[in-house]
Amino acid sequence: MSDIVLSLSKATKLYGGVPAIDGVDFDLRRGEIHALVGENGAGKSTLTKVMAGVVTLTSGAMAVDGTAVSPKTPLESRNLGIAMVFQENSLVPTMTVAQNLFLGQEKFYNRLRGIYIAAQQFLQSLNFDVTPTATVGGLGAAKKQMVEIARAVLHKAKVIIFDEPTATLTPEEKKYFFDLVRDLKKRGVSIIFISHALEEALLLADRITVLRDGRHVVTDDASKFDRTRIIQAMVGRDLSNTLYGARKDKMRPAGRRVLTVQNLKMAPMVKNNSLSVFAGQITGVFGLVGAGRTETFKIVSGVLKRDFFHGGEILLNDRPVRYRVPAPAVKAGIAYVTEDRKVEGFFETASIARNIYLGLLAKFPAGRAWLSRRESNTAGKTWIERLKVRAIGDEVKVVELSGGNQQKVVIAKSLIQDPELIIFDEPTRGVDVGAIVEIHELINRLADEGKAVVVISSYLPEIMALSDRILVSRQGKVVEEFSAIEATEEKIMYAAIH
Amino acid sequence: MIAAVREFANRILGRGDATITVPSFDGALKPNQLLERAETLLECEAPEALAVDGDSLLVSDGARLLRLAGSSATTVRTFERPISALAILPSGRVAVALGGTAVHVYDDIASKTPSSTFTGELHAVNALAAAPDGALIATDGSSQRGGADWARDLMELGETGRVFRLDPSTGTARQIAGGLNYAFGAAASGSDVIVSESWRHRLVSIAPDGTRKVLLGRLPVYPSRLSPARGGGFWLTAFTARTQLVEFVLREPAYRRRMIAEIDPDFWVVPRLSSGNSFKEPLQGAHIKTMGVMKPWAPPRSYGLVIRLGADGLPRYSLHSRADGVNHGIVAAVELGGDLVMIAKGPRRVLKLPLAVAGAEVRT
Numbered sequence: 001m002s003d004i005v006l007s008l009s010k011a012t013k014l015y016g017g018v019p020a021i022d023g024v025d026f027d028l029r030r031g032e033i034h035a036l037v038g039e040n041g042a043g044k045s046t047l048t049k050v051m052a053g054v055v056t057l058t059s060g061a062m063a064v065d066g067t068a069v070s071p072k073t074p075l076e077s078r079n080l081g082i083a084m085v086f087q088e089n090s091l092v093p094t095m096t097v098a099q100n101l102f103l104g105q106e107k108f109y110n111r112l113r114g115i116y117i118a119a120q121q122f123l124q125s126l127n128f129d130v131t132p133t134a135t136v137g138g139l140g141a142a143k144k145q146m147v148e149i150a151r152a153v154l155h156k157a158k159v160i161i162f163d164e165p166t167a168t169l170t171p172e173e174k175k176y177f178f179d180l181v182r183d184l185k186k187r188g189v190s191i192i193f194i195s196h197a198l199e200e201a202l203l204l205a206d207r208i209t210v211l212r213d214g215r216h217v218v219t220d221d222a223s224k225f226d227r228t229r230i231i232q233a234m235v236g237r238d239l240s241n242t243l244y245g246a247r248k249d250k251m252r253p254a255g256r257r258v259l260t261v262q263n264l265k266m267a268p269m270v271k272n273n274s275l276s277v278f279a280g281q282i283t284g285v286f287g288l289v290g291a292g293r294t295e296t297f298k299i300v301s302g303v304l305k306r307d308f309f310h311g312g313e314i315l316l317n318d319r320p321v322r323y324r325v326p327a328p329a330v331k332a333g334i335a336y337v338t339e340d341r342k343v344e345g346f347f348e349t350a351s352i353a354r355n356i357y358l359g360l361l362a363k364f365p366a367g368r369a370w371l372s373r374r375e376s377n378t379a380g381k382t383w384i385e386r387l388k389v390r391a392i393g394d395e396v397k398v399v400e401l402s403g404g405n406q407q408k409v410v411i412a413k414s415l416i417q418d419p420e421l422i423i424f425d426e427p428t429r430g431v432d433v434g435a436i437v438e439i440h441e442l443i444n445r446l447a448d449e450g451k452a453v454v455v456i457s458s459y460l461p462e463i464m465a466l467s468d469r470i471l472v473s474r475q476g477k478v479v480e481e482f483s484a485i486e487a488t489e490e491k492i493m494y495a496a497i498h
Numbered sequence: 499m500i501a502a503v504r505e506f507a508n509r510i511l512g513r514g515d516a517t518i519t520v521p522s523f524d525g526a527l528k529p530n531q532l533l534e535r536a537e538t539l540l541e542c543e544a545p546e547a548l549a550v551d552g553d554s555l556l557v558s559d560g561a562r563l564l565r566l567a568g569s570s571a572t573t574v575r576t577f578e579r580p581i582s583a584l585a586i587l588p589s590g591r592v593a594v595a596l597g598g599t600a601v602h603v604y605d606d607i608a609s610k611t612p613s614s615t616f617t618g619e620l621h622a623v624n625a626l627a628a629a630p631d632g633a634l635i636a637t638d639g640s641s642q643r644g645g646a647d648w649a650r651d652l653m654e655l656g657e658t659g660r661v662f663r664l665d666p667s668t669g670t671a672r673q674i675a676g677g678l679n680y681a682f683g684a685a686a687s688g689s690d691v692i693v694s695e696s697w698r699h700r701l702v703s704i705a706p707d708g709t710r711k712v713l714l715g716r717l718p719v720y721p722s723r724l725s726p727a728r729g730g731g732f733w734l735t736a737f738t739a740r741t742q743l744v745e746f747v748l749r750e751p752a753y754r755r756r757m758i759a760e761i762d763p764d765f766w767v768v769p770r771l772s773s774g775n776s777f778k779e780p781l782q783g784a785h786i787k788t789m790g791v792m793k794p795w796a797p798p799r800s801y802g803l804v805i806r807l808g809a810d811g812l813p814r815y816s817l818h819s820r821a822d823g824v825n826h827g828i829v830a831a832v833e834l835g836g837d838l839v840m841i842a843k844g845p846r847r848v849l850k851l852p853l854a855v856a857g858a859e860v861r862t
Contacts, residue, residue: 253814254525254526254812254813255812256812257525257716260521260716262517262519262520262521262522263517263518263519263520263742274519274520274521274522274524275522275524276521276522276524276525278525308511309510309511309512310511310512310517310518311512311513312517312519313517313519315716318712318715318716320514320517322513469525471524478522478524481524481525481528483528
């Protein structure tokens with residue numbers, strides 16, 4: 001039997017005549033972990049979607065175990081032993097975890113209790129703390145990801161493709177995930193691992209392939225790579241110092257207090273939480289999944305409601321506010337850039353210009369009786385240029401953009417409202433290295449302009465590189481505060497888990 | 499009617515005025531224990547006010563006025579009543595508030611008789627500050643209660659604080675603001691006067707025409723005296739911190755009435771300048787000690803805090819003595835050379851802290 005389980009040669013996929021991947025050669029060895037890295041728009045997702053049968057090649061060939069194949073549906077790929085855990089969620093939110101796990105394997109008569117027991121045992125074997133009877137829609141991003149991973153493992157695939165699998169996981173969960181991947185490898189399963197976390201790729205992978213602009217750049221053993229070499233291969237320029245390497249040696253002074261949260265409660269996630277956010281500073285909020293960071297700021301921005309009785313107090317510019325829906329918060333100058341852009345961030349089938357224009361419309365106090373196409377086009381063009389959104393035009397649908405460019409559209413949609421307080425929730429999750437730098441520059445610029453900026457992130461280097469002050473959240477409330485200068489990764493993590 | 503219904507609903511739901519919340523100590527107010535590292539210059543019976551006279555320091559200790567050189571104190575003079583406030587004018591004249599009801603201005607510290615005396619409406623003068631035009635600004639905490647009875651004024655939600663402008667050259671006194679929730683501390687800022695309104699936890703800027711603007715609101719503490727800082731801005735002292743328990747009691751009039759009537763004032767549920775003196779003292783609902791060690795983050799009955807304000811009135815950094823410290827009840831702070839000299843009224847100490855050390859530590 002050949003050592004190569006899956007291969008593509010001269011693989012090309014055109015979208016409207018524009019190549020997403022162009023003549024890519026790729027091979028995957030049996031029982032290896034193969035990291036696929038590259039900027040957003042480099043072609044990683046397209047390449048793996050070809051393997052998973054989501055899209056078909058325009059030209060080129062694909063082979064599984066030496067046999068030429070051309071899967072046209074995910075089911076055909078699954079039958080070939082290829083499973084993919086997508087970056088975007090592919091679970092059915094109204095079904096339970098167990099039902100999602102066994103979706104497509106239903107029998108004529110399903111004994112629900114049996115499914116739950118089987119799911120429970122399976123999830124426990126993976127060391128995943130997910131309740132099989134829970135409805136998927138009610139799960140957090142990390143747990144949804146766990147269900148996705150569990151489903152791929154359950155299908156006994158010989159090739160599993162993970163697209164940004166660790167983006168939503170806490171450090172502990174990542175450790176479990178890495179152990180799981182290594183365990184799969186021991187069983188002879190080949191893993192393709194797409195990640196923007198280069199440390200993870202270096203730590204986990206046997207080989208690394210770098211793509212750039214839809215073309216294959218290099219494939220080599222992981223031991224022959226380091227961060228700098230990967231980054232240079234990805235973008236062709238040295239970004240390591242401007243990305244996560246650079247630590248702040250000075251901080252911006254605090255301006256006036258823009259936001260005050262006092263004893264905020266939203267059972268069971270937010271417990272008596274108090275914090276302040278100041279103008280002209282970036283306030284970083286770090287915490288593990290379940291620390292109540294996102295929920296606190298969703299309450300601030302009217303997405304969630306605090307407890308009905310004794311829910312605490314939120315003050316915007318020293319005035320008590322209580323938003324039941326996001327619209328009045330937007331009008332008051334609060335922008336929340338969501339962590340889950342695909343679900344909450346944009347209308348995927350609408351154009352870039354339309355999405356950005358919708359952000360502007362949300363700002364008007366009583367809506368608009370008419371819509372101006374010219375205004376929409378101008379807004380689109382202005383913000384595409386300002387945020388360097390890479391698209392062939394402002395009428396391109398957002399769904400057709402890469403993750404980094406989609407995130408820029410979400411940010412533009414908020415910034416067009418000229419907010420006073422901007423809350424970025426995981427602003428660079430699933431975003432390529434080049435876009436990360438641009439988004440970080442943008443966030444810094446906003447603080448320099450005097451805006452109050454909040455950055456919620458699970459990624460410590462990002463928090464440390466951006467924040468002037470760092471709030472550490474644990475079990476529903478802020479438990480520690482560090483200035484940018486005194487903070488170390490150890491101190492922050494210690495506060496977050498102890 | 500609507501207001502009554504709303505108030506009733508708020509009490510049930512814990513909203514509006516019935517939201518019993520306290521702002522957190524964060525940002526520039528992030529806690530530290532720097533006040534605990536301050537050197538004790540002097541321990542005395544009843545320190546109350548500070549003033550800088552050239553290179554030396556004047557400290558009031560009950561009715562005595564002391565001059566402090568290094569850590570040795572000499573009595574300059576003794577007055578007939580306790581000194582409640584002290585100021586030195588740019589002209590070198592010395593202003594002394596006695597018993598809260600009179601302000602005497604002396605041409606110099608050795609003068610036997612005052613050049614001007616202000617009495618009349620004054621009831622509880624607790625701070626004096628020099629205005630740029632040579633006049634004095636005096637804060638009168640309450641027109642109902644004496645200076646020593648401030649806790650009762652708080653429990654009665656006193657709002658009879660006033661600010662006076664006293665002109666030693668003409669001997670006239672003019673009220674420039676009234677109806678304040680305990681005025682305690684003032685400083686001139688250009689033509690405006692900045693006043694601490696303790697029970698409303700804020701600093702108010704009062705313009706010459708009487709218009710008021712909140713300069714710094716919703717403090718987690720009860721602010722008190724202000725003094726100018728080198729390089730612009732001010733030092734603001736806070737004699738104790740707010741707690742949810744006291745905030746709750748302040749919203750329960752029947753409870754307060756009975757407490758005032760039936761309980762020894764030493765054991766009221768009120769903020770105090772020092773704590774831990776008796777097991778009868780009310781705790782704050784948290785377990786103060788764990789494994790025999792005082793938890794610094796426990797809700798404190800007394801607290802020590804000095805805030806460095808910028809010229810814009812915004813906090814830059816702060817010096818703290820937390821629940822497990824002793825240098826609580828800071829009521830006065832002045833700059834002297836490269837040090838900050840403070841009065842911790844709780845332990846009855848005059849403290850000194852090098853500014854270079856404090857500033858450098860809290861900024862990192």
